[in-house]
Amino acid sequence: MCGIVGYIGCRDAFPILIKGLYHLEYRGYDSAGVALANGGEMNIYKTKGRVSELEAFCKNRDVSGTAGIAHTRWATHGEPNNINAHPHYSESKNIALIHNGIIENYVVIKDRLIQNGCHFQSDTDTEVLAQLIEYIKELNNIDLCAAVQLALGQVIGAYAIAVMEKGRPDRLIAARKSSPLALGVGEDEFFIASDASPIIEYTNKVIYLEDEEIAVVYRHEAPKIVTIGNIEKTREIIQLEISLSQLEKGGYPHFMLKEIFDQPRTLRDCMRGRIDADCKQVVLSGIRDHKERFCNAKRIIILACGTSWHAGLIGEYLLEEFCRIPVEVEYSSEFRYRNPVMYPDDVVIAISQSGETADTLAAIDLARRAGAFVYGICNVVGSSIARNTHSGSYTHVGPEIGVASTKAFTAQLMTLAMMSLCIAREKKTISEERFLRLLEELNRIPDKVERILRADESIKNLAGIFTYAHNFIYLGRGYNYPIAMEGALKLKEISYIHAEGYPAAEMKHGPIALIDSEMPVVAIATDNEMYEKVISNIQEVKARNGRIIAIVSENDAAMKDIADYVIEIPATEDCFDPLLTVIPLQLLSYHIAVTKRRDVDRPRNLAKSVTVE
Ligand code: F6R
Numbered sequence: 001m002c003g004i005v006g007y008i009g010c011r012d013a014f015p016i017l018i019k020g021l022y023h024l025e026y027r028g029y030d031s032a033g034v035a036l037a038n039g040g041e042m043n044i045y046k047t048k049g050r051v052s053e054l055e056a057f058c059k060n061r062d063v064s065g066t067a068g069i070a071h072t073r074w075a076t077h078g079e080p081n082n083i084n085a086h087p088h089y090s091e092s093k094n095i096a097l098i099h100n101g102i103i104e105n106y107v108v109i110k111d112r113l114i115q116n117g118c119h120f121q122s123d124t125d126t127e128v129l130a131q132l133i134e135y136i137k138e139l140n141n142i143d144l145c146a147a148v149q150l151a152l153g154q155v156i157g158a159y160a161i162a163v164m165e166k167g168r169p170d171r172l173i174a175a176r177k178s179s180p181l182a183l184g185v186g187e188d189e190f191f192i193a194s195d196a197s198p199i200i201e202y203t204n205k206v207i208y209l210e211d212e213e214i215a216v217v218y219r220h221e222a223p224k225i226v227t228i229g230n231i232e233k234t235r236e237i238i239q240l241e242i243s244l245s246q247l248e249k250g251g252y253p254h255f256m257l258k259e260i261f262d263q264p265r266t267l268r269d270c271m272r273g274r275i276d277a278d279c280k281q282v283v284l285s286g287i288r289d290h291k292e293r294f295c296n297a298k299r300i301i302i303l304a305c306g307t308s309w310h311a312g313l314i315g316e317y318l319l320e321e322f323c324r325i326p327v328e329v330e331y332s333s334e335f336r337y338r339n340p341v342m343y344p345d346d347v348v349i350a351i352s353q354s355g356e357t358a359d360t361l362a363a364i365d366l367a368r369r370a371g372a373f374v375y376g377i378c379n380v381v382g383s384s385i386a387r388n389t390h391s392g393s394y395t396h397v398g399p400e401i402g403v404a405s406t407k408a409f410t411a412q413l414m415t416l417a418m419m420s421l422c423i424a425r426e427k428k429t430i431s432e433e434r435f436l437r438l439l440e441e442l443n444r445i446p447d448k449v450e451r452i453l454r455a456d457e458s459i460k461n462l463a464g465i466f467t468y469a470h471n472f473i474y475l476g477r478g479y480n481y482p483i484a485m486e487g488a489l490k491l492k493e494i495s496y497i498h499a500e501g502y503p504a505a506e507m508k509h510g511p512i513a514l515i516d517s518e519m520p521v522v523a524i525a526t527d528n529e530m531y532e533k534v535i536s537n538i539q540e541v542k543a544r545n546g547r548i549i550a551i552v553s554e555n556d557a558a559m560k561d562i563a564d565y566v567i568e569i570p571a572t573e574d575c576f577d578p579l580l581t582v583i584p585l586q587l588l589s590y591h592i593a594v595t596k597r598r599d600v601d602r603p604r605n606l607a608k609s610v611t612v613e
Contacts, residue, residue, distance in 0.1 A: 001028055001074045001101075001611040002027055002086075002611075003028060004098045004162055006067075006172050006192030006193070007020075007068055007192075009190065013036055014058070018054070018055050018058075024194055025072050026601070027194060028072050031047060031081065032053070032085065035096040036065035036067070036068040037067040037164055037169035040167050042093075042166040043065070045061060067164065067170070067172060069096065069098050069162040069164050071086035084122045094134065095165055097130040097161055097164075098126075098161065100194055101157060101177075101611060103156070103157045104156045105157065109154065113135055116135065133151045134147070136151050145214065148163060148175060159177055160174075160181040163175075173215070175209070175215070176210075176212075177211045178384070179611045180195060182196050183208075183209065183215055183217065184206050204241075205237050205240075207238070208235070209235065242398060254402065257590055259400055259402050260583070262397070263449050264449045265446070266398070266407045269396045283422070284419060297325055297345060300325050300327045300349060301328050302330070303332045305352075305610065309331055312351050314479060314483075315412075315419075316328075319420050322420045330363070336362045336363040340366075346372040349376075351377045353400055355384055356385065358612055360385060375389060375391055377395065378394060393418075402600070403603055403608050414579065417576065441573050452580060459567065460587075462565055466592060469519075470497060470518075472488065473511060474522045475502055475507060476504060478530045480526065480530075480581055481501075482578065484503070484522075494589055494603045497592065497596075504534050504538075507537060512544065517546070519547065523549070523563070524550075524581050525538060527553035528574040535559075542562060547564050551567050569584065
């Protein structure tokens with residue numbers, strides 16, 4: 001939800017800012033803008049559309065300056081147009097500000113400022129903050145940092161901001177609350193960004209600001225960090241472990257395809273150091289350090305949104321089957337507002353790729369206040385969720401850039417599988433023989449994913465057949481029911497084809513009315529104890545002329561006579577099936593979307609990191 005980037009140093013800021021925006025475009029891409037400090041001048045350029053349009057717009061314009069701020073927007077308040085694009089000016093145009101987040105009480109503040117003579121150009125909540133800062137600065141005759149402190153003391157909501165003042169090319173100010181912000185620390189140069197991707201090319205040293213902290217960043221000295229209440233803070237410099245190559249497409253046409261093909265490696269990375277070479281032990285340090293909490297838990301509540309919520313559903317099946325602990329899986333957005341009953345011995349698991357999802361953060365807050373122990377499963381190291389949980393496990397897949405989550409999802413499943421086996425062994429709710437068999441099988445999963453990926457070309461051909469469809473149904477049972485929902489979500493978000501995922505047996509309770517000869521039905525019918533039942537559900541679709549694409553285990557001869565198209569995958573344990581069955585569904589969605597000429601990595605209306613509720 002919006003990406004912000006800032007630079008102050010000795011080089012030209014513009015190319016660094018534009019490159020940074022390209023890295024952050026996954027966070028929003030409906031308009032973009034830049035402000036550059038050039039001596040006593042401040043030039044602002046902004047346009048509706050992608051970063052490439054901003055770059056083209058700036059051609060032949062004065063983009064000189066060694067300090068600047070830039071923004072790529074995902075609209076919340078005000079339609080995406082040139083005026084609502086950031087940066088926003090203050091009344092005198094002396095202050096420029098970019099913002100990621102939402103100022104919830106902006107209407108009240110705006111009314112007050114209008115009464116005091118301010119004139120607004122845009123419909124955004126952000127402009128209110130730019131105007132408020134200047135109003136306070138002038139009224140009290142104080143310095144910009146003090147005005148930012150006072151202004152932020154008045155706003156309710158979430159923000160990561162960067163502020164620049166005309167005539168002060170030597171200084172940028174940044175602040176955050178409930179929206180991410182990293183400060184890159186170079187040699188006589190500093191960077192501000194929503195995540196580390198715009199920074200890593202120049203330095204691997206970063207500082208993550210905490211909520212309600214403000215950084216005053218000069219060119220030649222260490223940033224000064226103070227709270228809104230003016231308490232000085234010292235923040236540790238962290239060494240980043242990501243590399244630039246992880247942020248590039250590596251020869252693939254899209255990040256999404258690269259990330260799908262990355263999965264054998266990312267799954268191995270997720271297991272590395274956790275499952276020993278002989279496959280006799282699985283150790284997750286977060287579980288080891290808190291094993292009593294997990295073993296004594298009367299209940300586990302899993303909180304997540306979107307694809308991570310689907311991972312949570314599979315987590316429920318795993319934890320209940322192996323650890324015999326009742327599990328509830330909740331949408332964070334519902335949980336946070338429904339006054340849930342919580343007990344101090346509840347264990348909460350929050351799952352989030354970005355670690356910044358606003359609803360999940362708020363749900364975690366609620367659970368913590370109720371006394372629960374909160375465990376995070378996050379991908380982004382140092383993210384807000386990682387920091388606001390008592391303990392957790394990283395998924396270690398590196399940056400996921402395609403907006404549709406793929407490799408982070410399978411690593412969430414892998415983490416949940418390892419956690420379940422760890423806890424089950426500790427609780428003795430699994431026999432040693434089964435534990436060892438499952439661990440060995442888990443270790444074979446990356447090779448099996450690799451084998452499935454070899455079917456890419458035939459899945460691409462299949463995709464070509466179904467681009468006509470306006471609707472899709474996905475069916476699965478047991479462990480594959482959440483995968484049916486995940487397959488449907490992947491398809492709709494990147495191809496804009498309407499799709500629904502159902503537990504196969506539920507179809508006859510309503511959705512079967514949708515079946516006709518135009519309706520493609522993707523049925524997951526792998527070789528497990530649900531197989532015969534899913535076959536019956538498929539026969540019901542066939543009897544109504546639906547077109548069936550079946551995901552089956554290798555050598556399933558019977559299905560070839562029933563389904564219109566068959567995709568084979570290697571056999572595995574039922575409980576690990578989702579790690580394999582999701583792969584052809586990711587590829588199918590990808591190829592359908594590409595055939596329909598969709599912007600796969602940046603689908604319309606979506607953003608990678610949902611930092612607003
Ligand atoms: C879909 C997708 C989203 C996210 C959801 C939660 O492909 O990526 O549904 O899963 O927005 O995001 P995180 O996992 O970052 O909390």
